Amino acid sequence: MSTFSVAQEGPVNALALNRDNNQVAIGGRNVFKVYHIEDDKFQEICNLRSSKHLSLGFSCNDVSWCTIDDHYLATAATNGHVCVWNLTKMGKAMQEQDYQDHKRTVNKVNFHATEAYKLISGSQDGTMRYFDIRTKNAVAVFQSNTESVRDVQFSPHNPYVFAAVSDNGSVQLWDVRKPEKYQQQYTAHSGPVFACDWHPETMWLATASRDKTIKVWDLISKPTLEYTIHTMASIGHVKWRPQYKYHIASCAIVIDSSINVWDVRRPYIPFASFNEHRDIASGVAFRGDPNIFLSSGRDSMLYHHSFGDAQRPASKANLHGLTVNSKGEVTQAIKINTAPMVNNGSHSSLTKAVGIKRKTSTSQTADTFHQAVSNMFEFKRSNCKNGDEALTCLGLAKNYLLHGRSVSELCEHNSAVARQFGKDEIANIWKIFKTIYGEEFVQNSINNLNSGGAGDDVATVIETPLGNHERNIGVEPGSEPDQKSKGGDTPGAQFSGGDEETENEDQPDHASANSAFPNYLNVRNGCLPKGDFSFGENELDVELDGVGPDFHNGFQIYNHITPRFSQDWTLPNEAFPVRHEITDQSPPPEQFPNHFHAPDLHEETHTVQYDDQPPGLLTLSKPPKKRIWDSAEIVIDALKHYADLGDTQTSATVLIVLGDSRRYLSGLNEALQEHWLLGYIELLNRYKLWDVATQIIKLSWLPSVNQLNNQSTTVNTNCGKCMKPLQRVGWLCDRCHSTEHGLCSICHQVVKGLYVWCQGCSHGGHIAHMKQWVSQYKTCPTGCGHRCEYI
Known part of the structure; x- marks a missing residue:
């Protein structure tokens, strides 16, 4: 039988089959019809929505067909009504009962499996109501004490028990004779449970939830989780497949419009998939035959499916798997032939054992989908000398150098030893630690500490114009400059661009003058300016740590290291204190041409009015900070990685070799360091390397480890x-x-x-x-x- 379908006037919310599985009823907001199922099409029998006497308020949220009497249908309405329909009547008389007990939307209705006139409903108001369709009112009311009841299902194994699932993720088991309190309650999911279904043969209850799982619970004694199926979307409906113990069908409420049939023993890939719907499927019902079922959907379609047209996702899966990691290790998974095989010596003992013990079922309902057995093989590189990990560990322990040389030399030696024993990865690790914690790193760290902290200093270029006031301050035209102006005490004389060279024997040595920044000496040309320049008299008394003035386009350029401070500062107009009032001043800097021409010393100067507080030439607020890469976090992660792999030898020896550089690993817990050292010592004792173990104890910086040699012997x-x-x-x-x-x-x-x-x-x-x-x-x-x- 092939797949066929019929289109509807609107989305279909639910469907139900009659007792003989030859008729189907569908319901929705604008749809309420009964079809007869023929070999290749649906034949409409009646349209209950066409009657003028029916109110639009009776839009179907769910529909159920009586399993004993084909004359009765029940519908759950969105306005809280539960309606019972008699198909033997006509017109308005078809609506035999209209129960209005629920206060909110009714999500589910179900007829009893053996009692022809008993009906149960579950609603958004958190209650379940038990009806006898021969009476006008509910027979019993069950309070779930939850926000909403999504589904109710009578048990096929006990005529008095039904299950109810709720939005709070719980499942309740009730006895219809005891409406006061549920028999049992347990939490099944982490989110709302939308549907449930009893297994027709076993005391299993399947539940579907928003948490994208389908769970199968064994309810023989206490609820026990037997299987869990992981899906790609929230599941809204589930239905067990007849005659197949482990098969269950599901459809999602969002994203996925496929109907999947799962084998609960293989929870990650469907056994069969049906992709006919173009929108979310809203219901599934098997026709008694496990290979035929019907489905409805929000795409306004009703489908008749045949398993012969199903897609088999498992058939597209690769039977063999192969992967290679970054270490060159290969993992392979291959399928094992489950048929009995003859021992010809070409198969492994495991393969032959599985093949002999596996029984091949001959029944028609046998499921060969799950009977897939595979072997996984892992091939590792032989990184160890002579292929023995123990020999490699012994060789490394005997040949490692842990003290007596610099960090760079120790790392270089240990890297060569690791490479000699086939540990290329460990050899590269030693090379990396040499690069990070070698002498150059230590020296830079000390320099950063001396200069006020790593990452807080920046190089700032400061340009000051050379004006007349730096050459012949206060000199009358035609007169000779005095001795001080020629180079005595005048601070600007040493930077004069004139022909005469002057010396100042009273100036302090540049090394002592720049003792505040010893790490930046001799950066460019090995000499420093002898001037004692400062930025202001009371604001910040820090010397210009330059490398000698550099002249470019008439500007003096200094390389200055700006220390860390919080307040703003302004560069004054004068780079050095003025000994007396300036009566002659050069033009302002903005009037200077690009190419500076130094004036002659005897050139006539003009008197310019000088402001009492001239504006600063340069203002710098919150200078940027130089960021230094901190490798501590990566180093700690690397040490933890090798320790997790069981290689405490690498973690412990690296910590010992680092020596004083361990202080940069402030994020490494001391208890963890102790654990690594003690683990390595225990490993050495196991291999009877007593001298190496004693050396580790002696080199330990932790008192708890170092005092091991002080214990009584x-x-x-x-x-x-x-x-x-x-x-x-x-x-x-x-x-x-x-x-x-x-x-x-x-x-x-x-x-x-x-x-x-x-x-x-x-x-x-x-x-x-x-x-x-x-x-x-x-x-x-x-x-x-x-x-x-x-x-």
């Missing part, structure tokens, strides 16, 4: 003759005065030096003698009969 021994503890010395017994404990059990000579003994019988001797003995025998050499297995 006293070992109490017993006398080898009377077996009493040796109190004072380890070779003389205070009780029997025997010195047997200090004698070698093999050569019977006093052991001078290292003494080894059995912890079980307390007998021992020279290390070489005992080692030779236990290599041939297992019992004690004294003849006590003890098996000295721990020597």
